Amino acid sequence: MTQIIERPAMNGDEAPEPYFTAVPMVPTLTMAQAINRALHDAMAADERVLVFGEDVATLGGVFRVTEGLAETFGEQRCFDTPLAESGIVGIAIGMAIRGFVPVPEIQFDGFAAPAFDQIVSHLAKYRMRTRGDVDMPVTIRIPSFGGIGAVEHHSESTESYWLHTAGLKVVAPSTPSDAYWLLRQAIVSRDPVIYLEPKRRYWVREAVDTNAPGLPIGRAAVRRIGADVTVVTYGSLVATALSAAELAEQHGWSLEIIDLRSLNPLDFDTVADSVRKTGRAVVMHEGPRTLGFGAELAARIQEELFYDLEAPVLRATGFDTPYPPARLEKLWLPGPDRLLDCVERAMVQP
Amino acid sequence: MAEVSAATDVPLAVDLEPVQLVAPDGAPTSEDRYTRDLPPETLSWLYELMVVTRDLDGEFINLQRQGELALFASCRGQEAAQIGAAACLRKTDWLFPQYREIGAFLLRGITPAQMGAVWRGKWHGGIGFTERCCAPIAIPIGTHGLHAVGAAMGAQRLGEDSVTLAFLGDGATSEGDAHEALNFAAVFKAPCVFFIQNNQWAISVPISHQMAAPSIAHRAIGYGMPGIRVDGNDVLACYAVVAEAAKRAREGGGPTLIEAITYRMGPHTTSDDPTRYRTQSEVDHWLALDPIARYRTYLQDAGVWTERLEERVEAKSKRLRSELRESVVGADDFDVAEMFDTVYHDITPELERQREELLTELAKET
Numbered sequence: 001m002t003q004i005i006e007r008p009a010m011n012g013d014e015a016p017e018p019y020f021t022a023v024p025m026v027p028t029l030t031m032a033q034a035i036n037r038a039l040h041d042a043m044a045a046d047e048r049v050l051v052f053g054e055d056v057a058t059l060g061g062v063f064r065v066t067e068g069l070a071e072t073f074g075e076q077r078c079f080d081t082p083l084a085e086s087g088i089v090g091i092a093i094g095m096a097i098r099g100f101v102p103v104p105e106i107q108f109d110g111f112a113a114p115a116f117d118q119i120v121s122h123l124a125k126y127r128m129r130t131r132g133d134v135d136m137p138v139t140i141r142i143p144s145f146g147g148i149g150a151v152e153h154h155s156e157s158t159e160s161y162w163l164h165t166a167g168l169k170v171v172a173p174s175t176p177s178d179a180y181w182l183l184r185q186a187i188v189s190r191d192p193v194i195y196l197e198p199k200r201r202y203w204v205r206e207a208v209d210t211n212a213p214g215l216p217i218g219r220a221a222v223r224r225i226g227a228d229v230t231v232v233t234y235g236s237l238v239a240t241a242l243s244a245a246e247l248a249e250q251h252g253w254s255l256e257i258i259d260l261r262s263l264n265p266l267d268f269d270t271v272a273d274s275v276r277k278t279g280r281a282v283v284m285h286e287g288p289r290t291l292g293f294g295a296e297l298a299a300r301i302q303e304e305l306f307y308d309l310e311a312p313v314l315r316a317t318g319f320d321t322p323y324p325p326a327r328l329e330k331l332w333l334p335g336p337d338r339l340l341d342c343v344e345r346a347m348v349q350p
Numbered sequence: 351m352a353e354v355s356a357a358t359d360v361p362l363a364v365d366l367e368p369v370q371l372v373a374p375d376g377a378p379t380s381e382d383r384y385t386r387d388l389p390p391e392t393l394s395w396l397y398e399l400m401v402v403t404r405d406l407d408g409e410f411i412n413l414q415r416q417g418e419l420a421l422f423a424s425c426r427g428q429e430a431a432q433i434g435a436a437a438c439l440r441k442t443d444w445l446f447p448q449y450r451e452i453g454a455f456l457l458r459g460i461t462p463a464q465m466g467a468v469w470r471g472k473w474h475g476g477i478g479f480t481e482r483c484c485a486p487i488a489i490p491i492g493t494h495g496l497h498a499v500g501a502a503m504g505a506q507r508l509g510e511d512s513v514t515l516a517f518l519g520d521g522a523t524s525e526g527d528a529h530e531a532l533n534f535a536a537v538f539k540a541p542c543v544f545f546i547q548n549n550q551w552a553i554s555v556p557i558s559h560q561m562a563a564p565s566i567a568h569r570a571i572g573y574g575m576p577g578i579r580v581d582g583n584d585v586l587a588c589y590a591v592v593a594e595a596a597k598r599a600r601e602g603g604g605p606t607l608i609e610a611i612t613y614r615m616g617p618h619t620t621s622d623d624p625t626r627y628r629t630q631s632e633v634d635h636w637l638a639l640d641p642i643a644r645y646r647t648y649l650q651d652a653g654v655w656t657e658r659l660e661e662r663v664e665a666k667s668k669r670l671r672s673e674l675r676e677s678v679v680g681a682d683d684f685d686v687a688e689m690f691d692t693v694y695h696d697i698t699p700e701l702e703r704q705r706e707e708l709l710t711e712l713a714k715e716t
Contacts, residue, residue, distance in 0.1 A: 050507075076507050082537055087496055087530035094500020097485065098444075098508070102500075117527070121490050122497070129475030130486050131684075132692040166701075167693050190695035218698070265698035 026209045032202040034176035035065050035141075037210065038183035039103065043073050046101060049187060051078040053088055053105030053141075062107060063143060063202055085111050089118035092138045093126065101137045103187055109144040109196075110153025116161070123192050124167030135190040139183070144172070145236045145286050147200040147333055149326040156323055157287030162194045163264055163296070170263040171217055172196040174238035176206040178221075178261055181214035189217060198236035218265035222274065226256035229343050230274040232297055233284040234260040237334065241284055244336035244343075253343055263293060268300060275301055279310035280346040284334055289317040311349060314342040360574050364567045368611050369591050370581040374639045376647025384590035393654045396437055396585050398663045400429040400642050403453040405667040406462060409674050410452075410469060414620045418678050420471035425450045427583070427615030428547055430641030433457060434588025435515060435545045435610070439596055442483055444505075444514045446498035449487040450547075451517050458482040462670050463677030470678055491552075492522035495531030495544065502540035502605075511600040514542045515592070521552025523569070524560050532607065536573040541599035543592060544607045547582060549614035554627040570607035582612030583641040586648075613639070686712070 029037060043049045051069050053061075057080040060067030069078040081088050085106055092102035106112045112119070119140070126136045146155030162170045169191050173179040179197070186193035223238060224245050231241045238259045245255040256274050260267065275281045281301050283294035294315040301313050316334040324332045353362045370379050371386040378386060388396075407424050414422040425432065428450065436445060436454040445454055455465055460482055467473050468487060475486035485501075488494035498516035505512045522528050523546060535542045546566050550557055563569055570577025576598075580591045588610055595606035613636035617624045624633075649655035690705035691697065697705075 082530075082533055084530045084533070086493075086527055087499075087534050090493065090496025090527060090530065091500030091503055091534060094446075094497035094502070094514075095504045096500075097480065097497065098501050098504030100504050100507070117490065117493060118496065122488075122493060125474070127695065128689070128692045129473075130480065131473055131475075131477045131688065132695075133477060133480050134486075135695050169694070169698070264700070266700060268699070 026207045028205050029176050029180075029208045030203050030205050031173070031176045031179045031197070032063055032065050034180040034206075034208050035183055035197060036067060036069075037208070038180045038187075039066060039069055040072065041210065042103070042184055042187040043069065043077060046187075047077070048099060048101040049077070049103060050095060050100055051103045051105070052081050054081060054083055054107045056080060056105050061105065063199070065141075065143075065197075066105065085115040086118050089115040089123060089138075089140065092140075093118065093122050093136065096136050096138050097134060101187060103139045103141065106140060106142045108154045109142055109156040109158050112142055112158050119162070119168070119194075120165050124165045127191070128167060136192045137187075137190045139186040139189070139193045139195055141183075141195045141197060143199045144196040145198050145200060146323060146329055147236060149329070151326070152323070155329065157285065157292075157318070159194075159196060159263055159285075160287060160292055163293060167192065169193045169217060169265065170196065171261060172198065172235035172263065173261060174198065174201065174235055174259050176204065177208045178259075180208050180210060182217065182261065185214050185217050193217070196235060200236045201239065204239070218262045218267055220261055220267035220270040221259045222256065222270065223259045224255065224257040226254035226278070228254045228278055229280040229282060229346050230256045230258060230271070230278045231282050231284060231339065231343075232258045232260060232271055234263060235286075237284050237286060240335060241339060244339045247336055248340060248343055251340075251344075253347055255343065268304075271297070271301070272305060275305050276308045279308055281309075281313045282316055282339060282342040282346060283313065284316040284339055286318050286333055288320045289315055290320050292317055311346040314346055316342045355574065360571075360576055362571055364565065364570060364577040365579065366565060368579040368581045369587045370584050371586040371590060372584050372644055372648045374583075374644055376644050376651060378648070381587075384587070384594065386586045386590070388586070388589070390654050392437075393649060393652070394659055396433060396589070397645060397649055397655070397659065398666060399433045399437070399453055399457055400585060400645065401663045402667045402670055403429045403433065403456055404642060406456070406670050406674060407452055409671040410466075411616075411620065413466075413675065413678055414469070419466070419469040421619050421621060422469050423450050423619045424614075424616035425452045427613045427636065427641070428549055429453050430585035430645065431545075431547050431582035431588050431610040431612045432517065434585040435517070435592045435608075438589045438593035439513060439515060442510075443512050443596070444498070444501050445484040446494050446501070446514065446516045447485065447487055448491070448494070448517050448519060448522070449489060450519075454517065455479075455484065456670075458484050460484060461677075462674035466674050466678040467681075470681060472681065472684060492518060492525030492528040492531075495522070495528050496534065499531050499535045499538075499540050499542050502535065502542035502599075503538055505541055506538070512541065513596045513599045514540070515596075516542060516544050518544060518546050519552065520546065520548040520550065520557045520560055520566060521555065522546070523566050532569070532573045532575070532605070535605040536575045539602065539604035541602075542605045543595045543599060544605060545592060546607070546609045547612055548609050549612050551614055551618070551624075551628065553618040553622060554624075565609060567607055567609040573607070575605045575607055577607045577609070579609045579611060582610030583639050583644065585641060585645055612641075
C-alpha cells in the first residue's frame, strides 16, 4: 500500500518557517539520542523530510541513531536502500529536484568515498549551475572520526574534502545539544549540509532543551575562557581540548577553547576576537596535517591577525599516514599531550 | 514465449532483433506488437521536430565554427530516438537528459536561446529547464540516471502517476552509477524509463569495447526489469516502445531498460575528429538508414506529408535558427557577481568577502 503524502512545496516556493515540536521538559540525552530526536522532530515538522540509507529502517541504524523513524513515519519516509553510497546520494538529488528534503545517511566516513562524485559533481554544484533555479536542501549525515577501535575505513576525517568543495556547508557537533540543533538547522537549510557525527561522543549525556531557539549554522562557541592560548577545534576533540586545558592550568597556562561547530560557514570573528586577546593559536583536528582544516585556519589567522600574534600558529593533528590500525590509533590521534606540546612551543619561545 | 522470472514477473529473455515499425526504405514493417497508428497531427509534429532539430543542430555547428560557441555536441542521426522517446510522454513527466538531447529540449519548449547559453559558456547546466520538467544537462556520464530514479521515487511518494525518463548513452552503461540507478529503480519499482541511445561510439571507443554482453538491453534481465531493443532511427518504433514502458511504469509496473540502436553521424563534439577512429564506409552505411528520410517517405506514402507541411517546417526551422543566432551572437555575459550569489541559498560570510575582493579588483582595472 503506497502511503501518499501531500504534495510538497516545490523549489522556488518560500521555505516554511521552522516549526519545532514543543516538549514539556528538558530531557537528558546521549548525542545519539539527541540526533534521533532531531530526526524525529524534523520529520514531524515537515513531511517533505525523508530519511534513508543502509540499515536505517528495520535495524534503526548501526548506531541506532535512526531507531523508531520507520515505525513512526512509515516506510515511504524512512527506508533501507541497497548497499550503494553513490546511489543513496544520487537519489537524494533527484528527490530534492522534486521538492523533498532528503536526509540520507552514509553509514561510515570511509564509505563516503563512493558517493564523492555525486556530492562533488552534482549536489554541491546543482544550485549554481541552474543559476539558483534548484535548491539542494539535502543533509548528509556521516558518523565520523576515530577513537572507537574500529576496523579500516571506519575512522576517517573527511571534512577537508567537503570544505574544498564550493556549494557544501559542513558542520560537526561536539555536544548532544549542538547535535540536536545543528541537525534541525541543517535540515531546514536550503543548502546541502554535510553533518559529521563524532562517533566517539555518541554516548556522552547532556540535558537537551529542544525548545530553546536554535542558533543558525555558522556560530562558534567559546567552551572555556582563557588568556594565553586560543585552541580552535571541533567535533570529537572539543572534549579532549577541555581536558587538556585542566592539565595546562598546572603549568600556569590558560587556554581558551573554541568549538567551531560549523566549519563552513566559518565563524572567523569568534576566532579572531580570541586570538587578538591571547596572541597565540593552536588548531587541533584528527585528520592528516597536510591541507587539513588547520592549514586553512593557520593561513587565515596569519593573513588577518599577523600583528596580533606572539607566536606561530601551530597544529596538533593526525599524521599524513592512512588512519592506523586500532591498536595504534591512540598513539596517532592528537590527544592532550600533543596539544600541550604545541601550547608549550607557543608559550615558550626559543 | 519467453520464460518469465517467478520472483519479478519479468521476462528472462531479450529479443536481439530491434523493434521496427518503419523499414529504412520507409515501408511499414510486419511488426504487430506495437501500433504505428498515431493521429496525423502527431505524425506531422514528430516530423517537424526531427527536421527542426537537425537544422538547429547545423546552426549550432556554424555558430561554433564562427567562434560564438565554446563547444557543441551534435545529435545528428539521433533525432528519431530522442524525439520518439520524449514525444510519447506528458508535459508533467520528467526528463533527465545527458547533453545531446536537442530534440527532446525543443519538444519541451526549451528555447534555442536557453540551449545556446550553455554551449556559449554563458552559464553551466541549463537555466529554466526545470520549469519544463526537464533537468539541466549532465556532463558527467551516467551519474544523472540516479537523479532520474530519485525523482521517480519522489513521484511515487507524491501519489502521482508521472514517469521519469533517463537518457543515457552506450558509454554511460559502463559507469557504476548506471548500474546503481538500474538496480535502485528495479528494487523500488520506480516509475522510470531508461532510454539508452546506443549511438555505437563513446568518443572513439566502440560499443564492442564497452561490454561483452549480447546487448545493452540484455542487462535488464539481471536487474529484474524488461529489456527492449528498438530501431533508434525509427521514430514511430521509439515512440511506441517508450509509450508502452511509460504505461507500465504509471501503473506501478516499475522500470524498463530500452536500448535504441542509432548512430552519431557527427563527431563526439566540435572538438573531435572521428576520421581517426571510424571508416567512411561505416558512416555511409548509417547514412542509408537516416531517420528523417525514412520517415518522410513513410509520411508521403501515408498521405500525411504535404507541401504545406514542408513549408511550415521550413518556416519554423528558419525562425528557430535565427532565434538561436540572435540570442548567441555577441550576447552579453552574466554579471560576474552571480557566480558567487548562486552557489548557496544563504551565502556564507567568506564567499561574500571573496565576491567583494573580485569586484574591488575589477573596479581597479577599469
